[in-house]
Amino acid sequence: MSRPAAAVLLTGSELLDGRTRDRNGYYLGASLSRRGFRVTHVVLCPDDPEVLRRDLAFLLDGRPALLVVSGGLGTTHDDLTAAMVADTTSHPLAADPEALRMVTETTRRVAQRRGLALDELLPQMARQARLPRGGRAIAPAGVAPGFVLHHGTTAIVALPGVPWELEAMWPEVLAALAVEAGVAPPCALTVRLYGWGEVKVAALLGSAATDRLRLAITAASGEVTVVAGYDAGDREAAAQADALAAALRAAGPVFATDDRRIEEIVADILRAGGATVAVAESCTGGLLGARLTELPGSSDYFLGGALVYADAVKRDLLGVPAALLQAHGAVSEPVAGAMAEGARTRLAATYGLSVTGVAGPGGATPGKPVGLVFIGCAGPGKTVVRRYEFPGDRPTVRAWSVVAALHLLRRTAAA
């Protein structure tokens, strides 16, 4: 059973010249893969009509089931997506009544906010209501609507390039595609594990009945995601998927069956328990706090913390005993525990979460190689410290450390 192919075309000159680091390609690739698509291309393309035309033709020529185009739906001369899709697919541009209704509504809000008359803004904004003929408008999250256009066996989906707009509109797109003929994303069951490597998960999959499933395993920073895709209506496949999920749950450290990022899961657990967290970071230098505060509203549960790079700061800010540092070194189980307890006590938090390790490339000593990290979590009852040896270079060790800390907090707070 081959998986349906999907291609992604990200438009915007700023993505190619170092101004903006793309985030939509990563988001869409992950989402599509989890739903059982095989992502064959992610192409970044400047706002140049000739290049865009050539790229669209090339990607359509591969006959993917789905082509997602992001960006170029605004009101300026750089916004070429609708015109180029119209051109490439021979569906000429025409004013779409539903799109015009959406654009008029958002324009009215914008006009009110800026104290302008609707008539002043609408002519310029109405450009966004011109779609390739046969296209269907997708309601905007910001100002510009998107659209879906069926072209041969390919569903072309155009969305704004602003990440939050794209991400807000995406679930509706997936749902809409599922009910339209021809491009229904296959059913997919997601199971996510932390604490088992990819190889161990693969071994378990190998011992289960999966002949009617399209299996995909992906791993990132220690998290392993299993997606079992199957065709809607295939009851035997659905039963295999359920059995597989049950087997993974019974044997493995399953932490989620949805797409929530670990910081969202932690946020939900802390909020539900009315709990708070404070961090104590050494080698991650602030990455853990930054991750915990990525979500709006994180002040509900995140109090703050201490970045304790220098040993003197570990003592002064967190009260880690000098004798402990002397006897065991900064990268050690007792110091990780004392850091977590110091953060918990000094910030009066429910949980104190600490990270101390050797991120590299320098700093290794006999018995303490690059990648050695201790993570501590101090809670109301007790303090737990785990020892890890992470692979890879400095950014990798730091990224794995943050994810490990969030999972230790998840397990502690959910217990």
Next chain:
Amino acid sequence: MSRPAAAVLLTGSELLDGRTRDRNGYYLGASLSRRGFRVTHVVLCPDDPEVLRRDLAFLLDGRPALLVVSGGLGTTHDDLTAAMVADTTSHPLAADPEALRMVTETTRRVAQRRGLALDELLPQMARQARLPRGGRAIAPAGVAPGFVLHHGTTAIVALPGVPWELEAMWPEVLAALAVEAGVAPPCALTVRLYGWGEVKVAALLGSAATDRLRLAITAASGEVTVVAGYDAGDREAAAQADALAAALRAAGPVFATDDRRIEEIVADILRAGGATVAVAESCTGGLLGARLTELPGSSDYFLGGALVYADAVKRDLLGVPAALLQAHGAVSEPVAGAMAEGARTRLAATYGLSVTGVAGPGGATPGKPVGLVFIGCAGPGKTVVRRYEFPGDRPTVRAWSVVAALHLLRRTAAA
């Protein structure tokens, strides 16, 4: 004067399915743009021979001056780059003596480290020494060598996909291309400014003589980069470039004429002065500390800091007076100053650097809109606080805040 075109092909299935967020495309796009190339494509491509072959043919068909391919140079069956380039360009694979010398040397080191005999490892590793005929090996930073192959008017450069290896090998590639015929990157003068918007910089450029220059302006998080490209040997253009640089220096807030990131510039300044820094972060939640500790060896100048999300923590960890918080609110000039001074004093650092603001989307109050950020820098002599109103969503406000803080530290420490 048209700019030479460059295309980038990033191979690796993990880049398309959500496992890994690409960083090479962003790095190469920025570097090539700064050197005057017009980057027409960044394509992410799975480890699938059919897709890779089709993508290579498509990109070569556009006849770019430069095609950079990353990834797929290792020793496993997924490592297809050399074979596919050979196939697409009709330069058959052959063992390259220079590449074999490089691979043997690195294999010897790997064998020693793992306590293995060279003969055990070499047969597998020698695969990396097979290059398309006519290709020239590029010395590896890790294990796999890269190569350059001239095909028609295109220079094809293949590099490993591991970011640190690619980044370590890249300067040599640029230098080598510059001395080889046909693909010499044009001369380029770089001037980087902080504190002026793109529009203001563009206005100054408009009043200078630039008819012999290829100008590119890019902006990111408040930093504006001007690149003036010209052909080697064009003396008139070189004079225009020099005059332009002088004009920008005379009128604008120029901070660099090279590619060093702001955290590298700050690191150089602090190291040169034997100075240290401690941070006090509210809305950035650790991003500033994370950025300052991205560089290996940052413990030379980074001591640590306090993440003070909750008001009580601002008081307890940094000694910000409750009365100050009460009177002015947490997002205010006096509190930013007290945070910076608290970090400086409590961590005994040369400089204390603080950030407090409204990152959004919630949290705005009358007079304190989303995007309002105060940044403080406390030094030996005095404390400076700056007020900013940054555009955009939560991640944007946080990213701009970090860059603003690093620039305030740069100005203070360099003074």
